[in-house]
Amino acid sequence: MSALAPGARVSDYDYALDPSRIARYPTERRDASRLLVVPRAGGDLRHGVFTDLVDLVQPDDLLVVNESRVLKARLRGHKPSGAPAEVLLLQPRAVGSEVLWEALVRPGGKLKPGRTVVVADDLTVDIVDSTADGGRLVRLRTPLPLEQALERHGRLPLPPYLEREAEDSDLERYQTVYARVAGSVAAPTAGLHFTETLLAELAERGVETAPVVLHVGPGTFRPVEGDDPAAHPMHTERWSIPPATADALARCRARGGRVWAVGTTVTRTLESAAGPDGRVQAGEGETRLFIRPPYPFRVVDALITNFHLPRSTLLMLVAALAGYERIMDAYAEAVRSGYRFYSYGDAMAIV
Structure with a gap:
């Protein structure tokens, strides 16, 4: 050989x-x-x-x-119980007549399909389905244009090896x-x-x-x-x-x-x-x-x-x-x- x-x-x-x-x-x-x-x-x-x-x-x-x-794709919010939750939007996916988002969620074990994450009064994330790689399909509910909602409530998703949160700079x-x-x-x-x-x-x-x-x-x-x-x-x-x-x-x-x-x-x-x-x-x-x-x-x-x-x-x-x-x-x-x-x-x- x-x-x-x-x-x-x-x-x-x-x-x-x-x-x-x-x-x-x-x-x-x-x-x-x-x-x-x-x-x-x-x-x-x-x-x-x-x-x-x-x-x-x-x-x-x-x-x-x-x-x-x-995108300011990292969304922090809470479950209806008040427990903290986080959603990282990855990319949109057309499902029928609507656009859902592939996402990673935390805590993954608790955020199963049917659950909801409240990010703000004008932005809610519905967990619709699980994906093959352990992620989720989510629906974003907001009266605002999506980019405006993310700009208002999201955070920049920095690479994990930076080992820090995004700052204003x-x-x-x-x-x-x-x-x-x-x-x-x-x-x-x-x-x-x-x-x-x-x-x-x-x-x-x-x-x-x-x-x-x-x-x-x-x-x-x-x-x-x-x-x-x-x-x-x-x-x-x-x-x-x-x-x-x-x-x-x-x-x-x-x-x-x-x-x-x-x-x-x-x-x-x-x-x-x-x-x-x-x-x-x-x-x-x-x-x-x-x-x-x-x-x-x-x-x-x-x-x-x-x-x-x-x-x-x-x-x-x-x-x-x-x-x-x-x-x-x-x-x-x-x-x-x-x-x-x-x-x-x-x-x-x-x-």
Whole structure:
């Protein structure tokens, strides 16, 4: 039996990280994060700061960003008995003529179908059914537009590894400056480094920017169990690509420019929507695409991303673009050099 290639096992994506390197708060300025540049063709890794992107992205290139906005999806309330309860909304699901929400609830053993959580006088959550993965289907009852009700009564759902509650500063800093379409339960974190000033500087250089939307679901934090990536049930996420972005992608290809994906969410969106010839059509849909070595990229040439958790599907995605050994060497260098990791951490440019 032949040996598996490096990067074929989940355990190949393990690495040691001191907990002190997990960034629990963002840098004072968005674009002050460090940037590790990883050339796909080989050569030395380069250390810099995020504003160096102005020199990395060329005028013929296209920068694609994810305009999804994080919902205030964590709802705290109480059962009719007065006992505290919590609901974390995950994603909407059409059931017949109504829209229910997949959710996680606490205490799970007590909040069975038929129970109710009172969040406020104008927001109640009905537990409708259980889901196969231990979650719930819930109905939100409110006289307000849903986004307004969540904005009024919800809290931002920060990643569990931050080990803290959301604070007022997170209301701004855990959203990108271009977030527009509410629907994510986690931020598309590569975009957190961009400022209006940096985007303006890129535009002045002739760099075109185009939006997509992919709503980040909770599966982004789901660990990969076992040692065979192919056995992992990849999570589903919803995406949309407007006609103007499809046109911008076609123009970029025609002029010989590179497509830069700002984050793994943009990468997943573009590669999911691409035809066999690499052309991307406008539209919307759901994707379960699991990008891992040796995935043949059809659209994305360069990627801006943060540093991801060990054994995660996101680490496998960046390894597919940069090469397994290349990315693991880059992570080892980042650990040695004191980079900050995960959602509020530093950035990497694979180019």
